[in-house]
Amino acid sequence: MRIDEDRKYMARALELAVRGMGHTRPNPMVGAVIVKDGRVIGEGWHEQYGGPHAEVNAFNNCTEDPKGATLYVSLEPCSHYGKTPPCADLIIQKDIDRVVTAMVDPNPLVAGKGIRKLRDAGIFVTVGVMEKEAKELNEVFLKYIQKHKPFVLYKAAMSLDGKTACHTGESKWISSEDSREEVHVLRGCYAGIMAGAGTILADNPLLTSRTEGMIDPVRIIVDGNLSVPLKAKVFQEPGKAIVLTTTSADETKRDALIKNGIDVIIADGDIKGKVDLSAAMTGLALKGIDGILLEGGATLAADAFEAGIVDKVRIYAAPILIGGKDAPGLLGGKGADTIPEAVRLKNITTLMSGSDLIIEGYVDHK
Numbered sequence: 001m002r003i004d005e006d007r008k009y010m011a012r013a014l015e016l017a018v019r020g021m022g023h024t025r026p027n028p029m030v031g032a033v034i035v036k037d038g039r040v041i042g043e044g045w046h047e048q049y050g051g052p053h054a055e056v057n058a059f060n061n062c063t064e065d066p067k068g069a070t071l072y073v074s075l076e077p078c079s080h081y082g083k084t085p086p087c088a089d090l091i092i093q094k095d096i097d098r099v100v101t102a103m104v105d106p107n108p109l110v111a112g113k114g115i116r117k118l119r120d121a122g123i124f125v126t127v128g129v130m131e132k133e134a135k136e137l138n139e140v141f142l143k144y145i146q147k148h149k150p151f152v153l154y155k156a157a158m159s160l161d162g163k164t165a166c167h168t169g170e171s172k173w174i175s176s177e178d179s180r181e182e183v184h185v186l187r188g189c190y191a192g193i194m195a196g197a198g199t200i201l202a203d204n205p206l207l208t209s210r211t212e213g214m215i216d217p218v219r220i221i222v223d224g225n226l227s228v229p230l231k232a233k234v235f236q237e238p239g240k241a242i243v244l245t246t247t248s249a250d251e252t253k254r255d256a257l258i259k260n261g262i263d264v265i266i267a268d269g270d271i272k273g274k275v276d277l278s279a280a281m282t283g284l285a286l287k288g289i290d291g292i293l294l295e296g297g298a299t300l301a302a303d304a305f306e307a308g309i310v311d312k313v314r315i316y317a318a319p320i321l322i323g324g325k326d327a328p329g330l331l332g333g334k335g336a337d338t339i340p341e342a343v344r345l346k347n348i349t350t351l352m353s354g355s356d357l358i359i360e361g362y363v364d365h366k
């Protein structure tokens with residue numbers, strides 16, 4: 001009985017947490033529900049970075065005294081003084097009887113200390129209700145806080161035979177309108193969006209979210225030789241673009257970018273003019289980029305898998321067969337020599353988006 005109840009209210013806390021999507025980064029999305037005598041008396045979520053935590057908002061929204069109530073919160077209540085005082089102290093002060101949390105906060109400043117504080121104060125704490133769902137919701141936060149590198153989602157649309165365009169280059173449109181709209185929302189969920197110089201030169205895309213209420217991602221352009229001109233659409237918003245390049249690139253071009261408010265990270269790879277993507281990830285994390293949506297092209301995608309920076313894959317497979325041995329496929333580069341060397345995905349899920357099949361999975365780094 002209690003297990004069912006716990007799951008029900010935690011599911012609600014997670015639902016509330018999602019409302020912060022795109023606004024809390026690099027903080028996690030957190031939701032809280034306060035239940036007294038079987039009734040919900042307060043709800044809240046972490047609405048934006050720097051703002052009050054979920055628990056604080058839930059207490060502020062309480063319709064009656066929460067003394068003796070149960071608090072459901074999708075992340076361990078914090079124990080540290082950050083931008084806000086510790087939630088654990090507030091919970092103790094409000095005389096809550098029981099706290100149910102989905103997961104321990106991996107932030108080293110908290111990491112179990114919030115739970116300890118509550119237990120020391122005599123509060124009954126249950127940990128791990130809907131943990132898998134909570135961890136998935138905050139997969140970006142988890143990677144960023146534990147590995148100090150951005151979480152990378154590779155997203156692509158292809159025909160059922162794995163092509164991303166016809167042999168003529170024509171690619172509009174492979175995926176359905178529903179999928180294309182969804183991708184715009186997805187862009188607003190990540191701090192950065194990454195594309196290669198080839199894609200920018202070919203399509204001159206905006207790489208914005210175009211979704212009301214969503215913040216546009218920082219455009220991260222991989223351009224080892226600085227071949228993308230300053231007039232490219234991705235460079236028109238100062239402070240919203242970062243170029244990853246190498247020391248082989250022209251210095252005057254580099255200075256011009258910087259003068260126009262575009263950030264530059266230099267990361268030399270083994271091959272002259274080729275960016276070391278793994279090293280660049282560290283540089284991006286230092287600039288506060290916690291998550292990246294990697295969108296084309298085929299060469300960059302292949303390099304990203306080879307560099308081991310991709311965490312998750314989301315592929316929109318459209319019900320068309322393009323054919324043609326010269327039509328481009330998802331990944332360029334040389335490709336795997338043998339099947340065991342191929343990139344393997346695990347924890348696969350599928351869903352439909354319009355007429356497209358979405359296949360999602362995590363890269364098995366072995």
Ligand code: AOF
Pocket residue numbers: 027028029030031045046050051052053054055075076077078081082083084085087105107110
């Ligand atoms: C909670 N409830 O709703 C959230 C928590 O700088 P601050 O004060 O906002 O603290 C940020 C850290 O607090 C963040 O990295 C994570 O460890 C935790 N987030 N904790 O009790 C919340 N958002």
Ligand code: ZN
Pocket residue numbers: 053077078079085086087088
């Ligand atoms: Zn807190």
